[in-house]
Amino acid sequence: MSQKLAHIAIVVSDYDEAIEYYTKKLGFVLVEDTKLSDVKRWVIMSPPGGDGCSLLLAKAANEKQMSRIGDQTGGRVFLFLHTDDFTGDYERMKKTGVEFSEAPRHESYGRVVVFKDLYGNKWDLIEKATL
Numbered sequence: 001m002s003q004k005l006a007h008i009a010i011v012v013s014d015y016d017e018a019i020e021y022y023t024k025k026l027g028f029v030l031v032e033d034t035k036l037s038d039v040k041r042w043v044i045m046s047p048p049g050g051d052g053c054s055l056l057l058a059k060a061a062n063e064k065q066m067s068r069i070g071d072q073t074g075g076r077v078f079l080f081l082h083t084d085d086f087t088g089d090y091e092r093m094k095k096t097g098v099e100f101s102e103a104p105r106h107e108s109y110g111r112v113v114v115f116k117d118l119y120g121n122k123w124d125l126i127e128k129a130t131l
Helices: 015-025 063-068 086-095
Strands: 007-012 029-035 041-046 054-059 077-082 105-107 110-116 122-128
Touching (some): 007 015, 086 110
Parallel strands (some): 007 054
Antiparallel strands (some): 110 122
């Protein structure tokens, strides 16, 4: 048997605002944007070169969901973006206005820096250490 995570849903307030952020600021690719109803779309975003898990942008549909935007994990780092060009991605993201919570640092597992997306969700940008 083989299984894998296909998508991680992230609650957003507006599809188009989120698409613009992920494509323009993070360099993600819009994989799919299908209208399901007058208010609901199936929107999939993927990092460049990504062939694994992708983001499913889920527009908040009620007050409870709206309250979770930007705080889906109670303030912890929520998503982990691996890269093979830490310096290049970090510098590009800084130039596009991505908000970083700290300076890049070295850990036993590699180079890492925490950033926030447009809603305040925390992400780790990580380049894994080579053995």
